[in-house]
Amino acid sequence: MSRKIEFPKDSPVAVVSADWGDSNATVRGGAYLLDVHAALTLRNIGQQRIRGITLAVYAQEVTPGGKGAVSQPSLDVGPGDTFSLRIDMPLLRPLGSGNTGPGVEVTLDGVLFDDLSFRGPNKLNSQRTLTVWELEARRDRKYFRNLLETQGREALRNEMLASLSRQADRMQPGVQMVRGRATNMDTEHEIQFAFLDVPDSPVTPVDGTARVSGNEARAPRFEVRNRSMRPVRHLEIGWLVQDQNGREFYAASMPADLNLAPNQSGQVVQDTALRFRDQLAIQSMAGFVSTVEFADGSYWIPSRSALDNPRLRATLAPSPEEQRLAQIYNRKGLVALIEELKKF
Amino acid sequence: MSWHVAETQLALFITGDLPLWQSLGVRYHLGHCETCQARMETYRADRQRFQAHANQLPPGLDWDRLAAEMTANIHLGLEAGECVTPRPRKTRLLGERIRNAAPAFSWTRIGIPAGIMAGVFLLLVGSWVLNVPPSSTQSLLRSLRTIAMGGRDHIQTMRVLEDRTPTLEVSSTGIAVRENGSQLGMAQKGADPLAVSVSAQGSASAQYVDQETFQVTVTSVYVQ
Numbered sequence: 315m316s317r318k319i320e321f322p323k324d325s326p327v328a329v330v331s332a333d334w335g336d337s338n339a340t341v342r343g344g345a346y347l348l349d350v351h352a353a354l355t356l357r358n359i360g361q362q363r364i365r366g367i368t369l370a371v372y373a374q375e376v377t378p379g380g381k382g383a384v385s386q387p388s389l390d391v392g393p394g395d396t397f398s399l400r401i402d403m404p405l406l407r408p409l410g411s412g413n414t415g416p417g418v419e420v421t422l423d424g425v426l427f428d429d430l431s432f433r434g435p436n437k438l439n440s441q442r443t444l445t446v447w448e449l450e451a452r453r454d455r456k457y458f459r460n461l462l463e464t465q466g467r468e469a470l471r472n473e474m475l476a477s478l479s480r481q482a483d484r485m486q487p488g489v490q491m492v493r494g495r496a497t498n499m500d501t502e503h504e505i506q507f508a509f510l511d512v513p514d515s516p517v518t519p520v521d522g523t524a525r526v527s528g529n530e531a532r533a534p535r536f537e538v539r540n541r542s543m544r545p546v547r548h549l550e551i552g553w554l555v556q557d558q559n560g561r562e563f564y565a566a567s568m569p570a571d572l573n574l575a576p577n578q579s580g581q582v583v584q585d586t587a588l589r590f591r592d593q594l595a596i597q598s599m600a601g602f603v604s605t606v607e608f609a610d611g612s613y614w615i616p617s618r619s620a621l622d623n624p625r626l627r628a629t630l631a632p633s634p635e636e637q638r639l640a641q642i643y644n645r646k647g648l649v650a651l652i653e654e655l656k657k658f
Numbered sequence: 659m660s661w662h663v664a665e666t667q668l669a670l671f672i673t674g675d676l677p678l679w680q681s682l683g684v685r686y687h688l689g690h691c692e693t694c695q696a697r698m699e700t701y702r703a704d705r706q707r708f709q710a711h712a713n714q715l716p717p718g719l720d721w722d723r724l725a726a727e728m729t730a731n732i733h734l735g736l737e738a739g740e741c742v743t744p745r746p747r748k749t750r751l752l753g754e755r756i757r758n759a760a761p762a763f764s765w766t767r768i769g770i771p772a773g774i775m776a777g778v779f780l781l782l783v784g785s786w787v788l789n790v791p792p793s794s795t796q797s798l799l800r801s802l803r804t805i806a807m808g809g810r811d812h813i814q815t816m817r818v819l820e821d822r823t824p825t826l827e828v829s830s831t832g833i834a835v836r837e838n839g840s841q842l843g844m845a846q847k848g849a850d851p852l853a854v855s856v857s858a859q860g861s862a863s864a865q866y867v868d869q870e871t872f873q874v875t876v877t878s879v880y881v882q
Contacts, residue, residue: 347835378881379826379835385876400868403877404835438880481852488829490836491856491881534858553858566856584858591829631853634865634874641852641867 315339316417326360326425339416345408346416348373352401364391365448366426368440372419373405380406383438387447388635446605449615451635457618459655474643485563488591502527510602513620516542517549517603526596532587540574547573548607554600554629564629663687663694672701826862826881828854833862833879
């Protein structure tokens with residue numbers, strides 16, 4: 315299996331070392347299955363602190379399963395510092411003319427700095443993803459610091475225990491994504507979305523439906539309205555599903571690029587089918603706006619208090635930063651957590 | 659005549675239950691013995707009177723209901739007997755003549771052909787397992803199941819077709835790439851993610867936290 319790491323000439327990070335470990339390629343039907351395992355050591359060769367990075371991993375750009383990405387949010391890498399990054403993923407590369415054999419290429423998709431500036435090709439929209447994660451990280455770190463300062467160590471401890479408990483209790487059934495295909499429609503029916511009100515959301519979902527058959531939902535569509543005074547260019551809707559036993563879980567996110575002027579309505583449509591495993595039958599669905607990107611490049615994310623909605627608390631995964639802080643508390647204790655919160 | 663037909667033989671002759679060779683002998687004797695002939699007529703008349711009397715049901719008796727209850731009780735008794743001591747049935751329906759037990763069983767007669775067939779079967783199975791990819795086997799089994807169901811489960815049929823192309827699946831164990839229903843690979847094998855998600859735009863992601871460095875890594879695989 316051939317391997318290639320290629321970063322742009324103006325990349326703010328450089329590869330110090332790359333260990334491909336037990337990466338291998340096997341033939342499966344009409345394609346190579348590339349089992350990619352790599353441990354990279356990168357150095358910040360720029361002048362700013364790095365808060366997030368995304369690497370794109372390609373076996374074949376257009377084949378389903380031929381492209382992947384590895385992101386590391388919640389970083390704090392100063393100029394000249396090194397950090398490690400692991401790549402572990404299966405990718406597919408079809409057999410056939412034009413392909414010279416199994417091979418994988420790693421490129422830089424983007425780096426986010428502490429001033430929220432971004433550099434990189436951004437082919438996988440990593441600027442948006444990294445920026446949202448960084449905003450969530452700042453929101454959550456501020457929340458936990460305020461909790462410590464106003465209510466003390468015990469309140470912080472209790473909040474961490476509650477976060478760990480929520481993570482353990484959160485339901486995650488198997489979900490299979492089938493894109494752009496239609497299944498049998500004999501027993502299919504249309505289900506209306508109910509919407510959760512997220513306070514201060516600049517975009518409001520007005521209407522939404524999806525076609526449901528048993529444990530499969532497809533072709534979701536939403537009508538949304540920009541109720542802010544700023545034009546919107548991108549939004550993301552969270553999709554909740556309730557099964558036959560009344561259990562609710564986060565099914566998928568629906569990103570959509572759409573230009574909405576102030577007070578304008580628009581439609582979000584996806585040619586996607588989700589199939590749920592574990593003998594699950596869809597009873598009802600709900601949606602909520604989880605991210606909005608304005609035309610000027612700024613973002614809106616739900617506030618910490620908005621996430622106190624019991625249904626969102628139970629279904630939404632915590633931010634990567636909250637997960638990281640909870641693991642620090644879980645492994646190293648409250649003192650280590652407080653030290654971490656004081657860093658920045 | 660110096661001898662006469664026994665009463666039991668005569669009674670069986672009248673009802674037609676005497677074996678053929680005995681019936682011929684009785685018939686010949688009746689043609690030459692007035693005593694036995696008179697006795698036969700008496701027995702025949704008695705039988706007809708009894709039959710006529712038996713056909714008269716007591717007033718108010720619901721024979722259909724009685725017959726249904728008796729039939730149900732008989733079936734119940736038979737099934738209860740099967741639960742206690744299951745044994746090969748000798749009759750299929752009530753009223754059928756009981757036949758003799760199954761023909762003689764011989765290990766030699768069936769053991770050798772069965773052994774040969776078992777050996778051939780094992781050889782075929784072994785060759786299949788060694789040479790045919792598991793994914794193809796599972797695909798074939800699914801197709802056969804679909805055919806057996808006569809196409810009634812259309813959704814399952816369509817899924818068989820869909821599953822021929824790679825699909826992404828997320829679960830509590832991470833991201834899996836599947837084809838023909840078989841799992842081709844799993845991102846970060848051996849490590850359970852803290853969170854997984856699916857984007858309707860065509861990707862699946864899993865979040866991991868390194869337990870030593872506490873660095874968060876988000877692995878994503880794209881369908882399109």
